[in-house]
Amino acid sequence: MTVLNKKHVGAWALFDFANSVYPAVMTTAVFPVFFITFVVGDEGGVGELWWGRAVSLSALIVAVSSPLLGAVADRGGARKKFMLAYTSVCLVAVAMMSTLDQGMVLRGFLLFVVANVGFESALVFYNAYLPDIAPPERQGWVSGLGFGVGYLGSALGLVMVIPFAGDRIELVWFLVAGFFLVFSLPAFLVLPKDQPTDMSIAQAARWGVTSFRAIVKEVWDLKELRNFLFAFFFYIDGVLTIIVMAGVVATETFGFDQQGTIVLFLIVQMSALVGAFALATPTDRYGPKRVLNGVLGLWIFVGVAAYVIENPTLFYGMAVLAGLGLGSTQAASRAFLSSLVPAGKEAGMFGFYALCGKSSSVIGPLLFGYVTVWADGNQRPAFLTLTGLFMLGLVLLQRVRDPRAAA
Secondary structure, eight states, rough: OOOHHHHHHHHHHHHHHTTTTTHHIIIIIIIHHHIIIIIOSTHHHHHHHHHHHHHHHHHHHHHHHHHHHHHHHHHHOHHHHHHHHHHHHHHHHHHHHOOOOOOOOOHHHHHHHHHHHOOOOOOHHHHTTTHHHSGGHHHHHHHHHHHHHHHHHHHHHHHHEEESTTTTTHHHHHHHHHHHHHHHHHHHHHSSOOOOSSSSSSHHHHHHHHHHHHHHHHHHHHHHHHHHHHHHHHHHHHHHHHHHHHHHHHTTTTTHHHHHHHHHHHHHHHHHHHHHHHHHHHHHHHHHHHHHHHHHHHHHHHHHHHHHOOOOHHHHHHHHHHHHHHHHHHHHHHHHHHHOOTOOHHHHHHHHEEEEEEEEHHHHHHHHHHHHTTTTOOOHHHHHHHHHHHHHHHHHTTTTTOSSSSS
């Protein structure tokens, strides 16, 4: 039986604090605007299309590779090694973005793809630690703690880069890499060591390739896990698309400048922190399914509001609601999956979690980009497509039985 180890939980949550500077700066508030408007030069939605392609390609790579790599890590006892390797790839690629200049579209595209694959793949192995460091009745709280301190890290990271987001933007990428590196070290030093198995990593890789069909069948045979992943596939597509496109929407649809966009995302991050902490205990008490039902209703409202409102001041209010939804959706989803995972299969099952999240992410950003181009650069119709994803995810979630729901 898993016993809550405060030292392990603290180190694990600190990795969330460390890595959250990456999505805040690199996929949301700063780099997308820099890439679209400066590196590409946005005319008629071309920048959004290149950005959508970069996000979608990196998501596709993670989606295809994560289930296999997760299973290999479980079988070869190499979870921490994989987590360290992918984190290092991300940090190097982010630092190399300091070489980007106007017109370097392909270089910027490739560097982002490499960085994003490193970041998202590392999360597969990081998330897989949750069942090892927290008993089932505390996993909602621990997951919420991780996301809560993660959003704090996002906010502090944004504050850190604000002075350099204009004329000294090349320094932003070094700051992001340094912040991520320093605060991730405790996780690699303190989290449980990889346990040796009867296979080397090379042997586990060969086993994974030859046994992949059996691994997929194992997931398919777990009915509740399978049904949850189907629902997760659709609703997380809407969430992740809003995350990666929000900075561009704030700039181009609502007229925010770079500094205003960063302030907006500080509001989102602090609201997400509140959402993650506020619903952590209810997730354990009432079960993550009930929490997700309510939060998906909130996301549907946000999608419709983004289509309707025109006043930039009201956009701040929508950002607060989106932040509350973001924090609670991610924390409850991670806890829900953790409750459905068989012991000893954590990295492999979280690999399928990443598969669903990232394969759906191929669809959302591309759909958003193409709808925007179809609407002659108007981003509002694209939000209605995201509302449909939330609705479908909510309907499919009703097919999942929550093993921790209160009797």
